[in-house]
């Protein structure tokens with residue numbers, strides 16, 4: 001049975017798919033399905049592969065991140081995509097820098113796209129939000145170094161909505177932070193906190 005909540009989220013995702021607020025952005029990448037969930041993952045922005053695949057975290061960073069969830073929570077990629085809503089700071093691929101690497105979305109683009117995130121937090125009222133990478137984490141809290149915040153749980157607020165926040169480092173191969181100490185141990189601690197969170201009960205199979 002399709003619930004009113006599901007219909008609301010479906011309408012939101014349809015509108016998001018058609019968004020063209022930013023002049024230098026193209027083709028929003030949205031969560032594979034409109035997944036009603038109490039857990040929300042917030043990524044940074046898609047890369048070149050995601051618009052082609054039509055889903056977030058579709059390439060190597062995704063493989064690494066889904067590997068963390070499989071190893072620590074027993075949730076594989078298919079289960080994750082079916083049970084956790086995937087949002088992002090910016091839903092469109094920002095393009096490449098002249099010097100190589102993906103362009104970081106500018107403040108106007110982040111502000112434009114934050115309306116979508118705000119709406120998702122209003123519709124879903126998640127109990128747990130997992131921001132992935134510095135740009136995503138900074139939408140909810142200020143910090144200097146990942147070492148200070150990874151492995152910890154916070155109560156965060158975004159435009160009047162409160163929820164638990166457990167940040168993760170970006171799984172991109174560009175940063176070795178999560179593969180060397182203390183990052184490796186802090187990542188394991190963060191994953192244990194996520195897996196043990198009550199909101200994950202509806203996500204985990206084991």
Ligand code: SF4
Nearest residue numbers: 019021022092112113
């Ligand atoms: S980045 Fe966000 S606000 Fe800008 S066009 Fe894409 S979906 Fe719309």
